[in-house]
Each structure stands twice: as C-alpha cells, then as structure tokens.
Amino acid sequence: MIRRRLLLAAAAALLASPAQAQTSPMVRAPAGPVQGRLEAGVRAFKGIPYAAPPVGAQRWRAPTTAAAWTKVLDAAEFGPACVQPAGAPTSIYSSDLGATSEDCLSLNVWTPADARGAPVMVWIHGGSLVGGSSREAMYDGAALARRGIVVVSINYRLGVLGYLAHPELSAESPDRVSGNYGLLDQIEALRWVQRNIAAFGGDPAKVTVAGESAGALSVMYLMAAPAARDLFRGAILQSAYMISMPELREARFGEPAAEARGLQLQAELKAASLADLRAMVPLELTKAAAGARFRSSGVVDGKVLPRQLVEVFDRGEQAPVPVLAGFNSGEIRSLRVLAPPAPPSPADYQATIRKQYGELAEAFLRLYPAADMAESILATTRDALYGWTAERLVRKQTALGRPAFLYLFDHGYPAAEAANLHAFHASELPYVFDTAARTPPLWPKPPATAQEAALTRVMGDHWAAFVRTGTPKTSGSPWPAYGLGKAYVAFEDGPRVKHALHPGMFELHEAVVCRRRMQGGTPWNWNVGLASPPLPPQSSECR
Structure with a gap:
C-alpha cells in the first residue's frame, strides 16, 4: 500500500503545475x-506510516519503526482504520470508517501554513479499545490548527490484536511480557513525533497528549508508562476512567491473569497454538x-505498565505534567448498558443500597436518592467511572505541584434534549474540534446558532491555550487551577467558574475503591450502586 502511494505521488509531482504545488x-x-x-x-498530511505493519509473524509484537522512504509519499488521504467489528448501526457513535487493515499504524498532521516551533497536540481516539479511528470526521484537526498549534491524530491496534497476553508471546519478548501492543503503538507514534514533527512546524519539546474515553484511558496509561516519560509535557483527559486492570501472571481484583485469559481464548477459538x-x-x-467476551485492557506487566493506575498515581510515579481533565453530566445517557435496571420501587432501591453499602449507605443515598431513582442510577455509574477519575487526576497532579484544571460539560441543545441525551458521552467533542x-x-x-458558535469558540480556545x-x-x-478552592469550569450555555464539584462524590467513590483494593477480590469499574457486590469491611488504610 505504501509503495503504491509513493509511486503515484512521484508521478503526480512530475505533472504538477505551480498552482497545484501551492495546494499540495x-x-x-x-x-x-x-x-x-x-x-x-x-x-x-494524512495516512503517514509511523511503524511497520504488524502482520503475519509480526502480529502481537512490539511495533518497529517504519522504514524511511526517499520517494514522495502521497498523504492526501487517511490510512485504513485498524481491524475492528462493525459498529451497531443504531448507535449514535456509528460511522462508516471504510476498509480496515492490520496495516493501519498511521497518523495525520494538521499544521498552520506558517508554523515554526508550534506546540503540538497528539489526539488518541476513543472506542473502548476495540473500535474507532483517527479518520473519524469529528476529529478533524483543522480548526485547532488555525489557532496556531499542530494537531496529530493516530491509529493504534485494537481489540484482541492490540491487547492479547499469552505465555508464548511473553516467551518471545525480550522483556518476557505480553499484551499492551496498542499502548506500545501509541508510544511509537509519540517517538515518531519527536523525530519528525519539527519538519511540519511543530516543537517536539511542546507535545500534549489528549484523548476522550478510551483515548483518555490511554493517556493515563501513557502517564504511567516509563517508556513514555519525556515524550510529552502535558495531558488532556476527557471522560477518563481509572478502572482496575488484569495483571500478567496473577489473578487479582476479580480478573484472571492476562496470560491465563489468553490461553483460555485460544482454547475457545479452537486454535492449537499461537501460530494458529x-x-x-x-x-x-x-x-x-x-x-x-475478550476484554481489551492495558495489562499490569511490571514493565510497560508497572502497577495498577491507582497505585501509580498514589505513589506519585505518574508523569509530572500539567493536566486538563473532566467529564460530562450525562455520560451514561448514551451508555445505558453500563447502568443496572431500576428495581420495582424506591423502597427496593433503598434496601439494596443499604445492604450493599453498609455504613456508607447514608452518604450514598444523600448523593443518589431514591426519590429520583432513574437519575440516581445514571449519576452513580457516571461518577464512579468518570467523575471520580477526573477529580482524582486533578488532585494527584496538584499534590505533585503541577497545574491541574477540572471541567464539567453540562451543555444541552434541542436535539439532544429531545432524545433525553443532555450532555451525553463524547458530546463535548464537536465543540472542542469545531466539527x-x-x-x-x-x-x-447541535443547531447553527450564535450561542453554539460562541461555546465552540471558547472551548477550542481553552484547549489550544492549554x-x-x-x-x-x-x-x-x-x-x-483546581488547587484554588477546588475550582472547576462548568460548560453550560457558556463557561462558568465554580467550586467544589458534587460535594462528597469523590470521597464516597474513593472509599469504595480503597476497600476493594485492600480486599483484593473485586474490580472497580461499573459494578456500583445497585450492581455492587457487598462492600468489603472498612480498613484502617481507607480511613
């Protein structure tokens, strides 16, 4: 694919007029x-290869640098998306990504025409680590680039191709580890940026990594990964979720060992060997x-990801960089699969919460009352995944002495309100990218109104400024900064500076996660509220 593009571009260059050269x-x-x-x-510039294709015998190996080329590479079109199942046709997130391929490790660059030493934002797409692509139209970087920054978006391996761990794969590895291939792709893309972005007008010393949902989870992985240290100087995390991860060779927190899960998957797929x-x-x-039901996740392997994310941040071992982090008030309105069904009555709701949460039940019911049960169920999952994570991020970076900025996206507009999707998951993206x-x-x-245009302008300005x-x-x-009285910005009809987001929210979910960590047999993710198993007893470490 790359060779054909090089030959076509070389032929086109011979025929190009001066006017064509200005537009190419x-x-x-x-x-x-x-x-x-x-x-x-x-x-x-689109579809630029940053690593060699991980196909054939290279499947499930760390990425290697793409070979340099001497003929002109045609970068007018996006490269293919990484292999993934088709999205649900009824999903609001579903779009046509075109052909997919294992030869997908490419990136795209948008840069001002006169850029020299401009700061750089590297965007990592979401999609639960199983779907998505840098070619999605909503991620077009042109509007941000017009603010004087260079925007890079990347593809990375997804699903089982990106996150399988297996004893044979570990034996092949010089570090005796496996899994985390999608994360290693992201690190390789950041290395490519360090080597090449100056030619596009960017400054490799001024790189910010940014992402939403699984992209923001990936940013946390990068903040925790020793190999990514010094490849970026700032981080933007939109709707990140600091959930528990499988560990390579040990079953912990309700997860089987990642290598054992790989062997189990091999058996389920009736493959005799890794070669099969x-x-x-x-x-x-x-x-x-x-x-x-293979779960795509980073793997705690002691090398690429040395510890659980919560432990890395508790120990202050994460990248000591400024962060901008936040979430949306209606996250779960478009992700209702993550929320448990409502019980028959408010009394049943209260009884379940008291049974599962014990002495934390009163604090829980103050935040998520039975009187508005449907909204409380949505808010519980939202806060346990996204709200707690966002505030944890800004608290931990503040403790490191680094600037940290918190936001809540709480904006509605007629089409979203009509669908009961006020400030739904990812709904901030068209405002950040002006798409x-x-x-x-x-x-x-969103309607084409002056108010919408103003909110779009101010959010893009804030992100570019960061x-x-x-x-x-x-x-x-x-x-x-968050450290100034727990400050945050609420993006409603416009930005509003406020203080103390959802008082008591962080403390409740921090206590729940701490108890599960100390007990060691339960994951922390969306198994909260009505879906929560009985909490472990209070521990002295969690006071």
Whole structure:
C-alpha cells in the first residue's frame, strides 16, 4: 500500500503545475518526503506510516519503526482504520470508517501554513479499545490548527490484536511480557513525533497528549508508562476512567491473569497454538474474540505498565505534567448498558443500597436518592467511572505541584434534549474540534446558532491555550487551577467558574475503591450502586 502511494505521488509531482504545488504542500521530514493538501488554510498530511505493519509473524509484537522512504509519499488521504467489528448501526457513535487493515499504524498532521516551533497536540481516539479511528470526521484537526498549534491524530491496534497476553508471546519478548501492543503503538507514534514533527512546524519539546474515553484511558496509561516519560509535557483527559486492570501472571481484583485469559481464548477459538492464532484472518479473529467476551485492557506487566493506575498515581510515579481533565453530566445517557435496571420501587432501591453499602449507605443515598431513582442510577455509574477519575487526576497532579484544571460539560441543545441525551458521552467533542457539521449520522445535531458558535469558540480556545502554555486560561475566559478552592469550569450555555464539584462524590467513590483494593477480590469499574457486590469491611488504610 505504501509503495503504491509513493509511486503515484512521484508521478503526480512530475505533472504538477505551480498552482497545484501551492495546494499540495510538501514536507521533507526525516522519515521521508510527504505531500499533503491545503485545506481551509491549513496544511493537512494524512495516512503517514509511523511503524511497520504488524502482520503475519509480526502480529502481537512490539511495533518497529517504519522504514524511511526517499520517494514522495502521497498523504492526501487517511490510512485504513485498524481491524475492528462493525459498529451497531443504531448507535449514535456509528460511522462508516471504510476498509480496515492490520496495516493501519498511521497518523495525520494538521499544521498552520506558517508554523515554526508550534506546540503540538497528539489526539488518541476513543472506542473502548476495540473500535474507532483517527479518520473519524469529528476529529478533524483543522480548526485547532488555525489557532496556531499542530494537531496529530493516530491509529493504534485494537481489540484482541492490540491487547492479547499469552505465555508464548511473553516467551518471545525480550522483556518476557505480553499484551499492551496498542499502548506500545501509541508510544511509537509519540517517538515518531519527536523525530519528525519539527519538519511540519511543530516543537517536539511542546507535545500534549489528549484523548476522550478510551483515548483518555490511554493517556493515563501513557502517564504511567516509563517508556513514555519525556515524550510529552502535558495531558488532556476527557471522560477518563481509572478502572482496575488484569495483571500478567496473577489473578487479582476479580480478573484472571492476562496470560491465563489468553490461553483460555485460544482454547475457545479452537486454535492449537499461537501460530494458529496468527494464521487466522484478522477480522474473523477479532469478531471471534469479541464473541468470546475478550476484554481489551492495558495489562499490569511490571514493565510497560508497572502497577495498577491507582497505585501509580498514589505513589506519585505518574508523569509530572500539567493536566486538563473532566467529564460530562450525562455520560451514561448514551451508555445505558453500563447502568443496572431500576428495581420495582424506591423502597427496593433503598434496601439494596443499604445492604450493599453498609455504613456508607447514608452518604450514598444523600448523593443518589431514591426519590429520583432513574437519575440516581445514571449519576452513580457516571461518577464512579468518570467523575471520580477526573477529580482524582486533578488532585494527584496538584499534590505533585503541577497545574491541574477540572471541567464539567453540562451543555444541552434541542436535539439532544429531545432524545433525553443532555450532555451525553463524547458530546463535548464537536465543540472542542469545531466539527458539529461532521458528526456521525445519528448524532443529535447541535443547531447553527450564535450561542453554539460562541461555546465552540471558547472551548477550542481553552484547549489550544492549554496546549500552548500548560494552562487553559484565555484573556476573555478565566479558568483557575483546581488547587484554588477546588475550582472547576462548568460548560453550560457558556463557561462558568465554580467550586467544589458534587460535594462528597469523590470521597464516597474513593472509599469504595480503597476497600476493594485492600480486599483484593473485586474490580472497580461499573459494578456500583445497585450492581455492587457487598462492600468489603472498612480498613484502617481507607480511613
């Protein structure tokens, strides 16, 4: 695929007129010459390979640097998405990603025409580590680039192709570990940025990693990964979730050992060996693994990810960088599969919570009362996954002496309200990227009003300011650090500076997670509220 693109671009360059050359900008990067397109005043370069294709015998191996090229690479079109099952056609998140391939480790660059030493934002897409792509139209980086920053978006291996651990894979590895291939792809992409982004007008010393949902989970992995240290200077985490992870060789926190799960999956797929798994058609393998309920997750292997995320942040071992973190008030309205069904009555709700939460039940019921049971169920899962994580991130970075900024996206508009999707999961993305006209087909469309345009402008300005300076403050819209009285910004009809987000929320969920950690047999994820097993007894470590 890459060789064909190089030959086509070389032939086109011979025929190009001066006018065509102006609309097809050329960059001579250390990796090789790249020809892109001028789009709305921004230079766009798409589908650039940053690592060798992980196919055949290279499947489930750490990525290796893509070979340099000498002929001009045609970078006018996105590369293929990584292999993944088709999205549910009725989902608001579903969009046509085109063909998928194992040869998918590519990235895209949007850069101002006159960029020199500009700060860089590297965007990591969401999708539960099983789906998504950097080619999704909602992630177009042009509007942010017009604010004077360079935007890079990346693909990385997904599903079983990105996160399988297996004893034979560990034996092949120089570090005797396996899993985390999707994360290793992200680290390799950041290394590519360090080597090449100056040629596109970016400053490799001014890189911010950013992502939403599984992309924000990936940013936390990068903050915890020793191999990613010094590859970025700031982090943006939109709807991150600091859930428990499987460990490579030990069953902990209700999860089997990751290597054992790999052997189990091999048996379930009726493969005699690792070689048989490597011989499977990628899409068939991915679908079969999904059908066997394979969980895509980072793996605590002592090398790539040395500890559980909560332990890394508790010990202050994460990357000591400024962070911007937050979540949406309606996260679970579009993710109702994560919320348990409502019981027959408010009395049943109260009885279940008292049984499962013991002496924490009163604090729970104050935050999530039975009187508004339906909303309380949604809020419980939202806070346990996203709210607790966002506040934990800003608290831990503040404790390191690093600037940390918290937000709550609480904006509604007619189409979302009509669908009962006020401030749903990922609904902030079109405002950050200014891509309301490019959302997926079933996405509730924001109206083209002056108020929507103003909110879009201010959110894009805040994100770009953070990438430039490590603080999201702008001249017309203040944003105090969290450490100043637990400050945060609520994006409603516009930005509002507030203090003490959902008092008691963080403390309750921190206590729940702490008890589960001390007990060691229960994961911490969406098994909360009505879905919670009985909490372990109070521990002296959790006071």
